[in-house]
Amino acid sequence: MAAQGKAANSRLAGRARWAKRIAQWAGSGQTQKAYCAKRGWAISTFQWWRARAKHAVAETAPVSFLPLTLATAPREAAAVEVELSSKTRIRFEGALAERATDRLLARIR
Numbered sequence: 430m431a432a433q434g435k436a437a438n439s440r441l442a443g444r445a446r447w448a449k450r451i452a453q454w455a456g457s458g459q460t461q462k463a464y465c466a467k468r469g470w471a472i473s474t475f476q477w478w479r480a481r482a483k484h485a486v487a488e489t490a491p492v493s494f495l496p497l498t499l500a501t502a503p504r505e506a507a508a509v510e511v512e513l514s515s516k517t518r519i520r521f522e523g524a525l526a527e528r529a530t531d532r533l534l535a536r537i538r
Contacts, residue, residue, distance in 0.1 A: 444485075447478035 454464045454475075461479075465472045493514070509526040511519045511533075521529040 444478075444482075447475075448482055450475070451479050451482055 454461065457464055459467075461475055462472055465475045495512070507524075507526045508520060508522045509530050510521075513519075
């Protein structure tokens with residue numbers, strides 16, 4: 430069991446070390462290739478850790494929902510607009526809005 434704890438601590442230390450390196454690169458103004466070459470790192474390793482860090486952030490990012498007020502309107506005028514945290518907006522109108530809303534609600538429930 431102690432060996433597993435040491436391995437887990439080692440992985441966490443590696444993640445923290447690479448997260449720090451990635452943050453330092455982001456502020457350096459250098460390309461990934463130049464930054465890695467100067468430090469003697471394989472760019473593929475740097476890119477792997479960078480992709481892994483992005484994936485970890487996406488998995489742990491808090492999810493928030495905005496209040497939704499539904500109003501009755503004629504079917505022709507029905508529209509649903511969704512704004513993602515990235516400020517991307519998706520708009521559904523007419524019959525598509527109704528189907529999209531039904532599918533979204535079914536997934537949430």
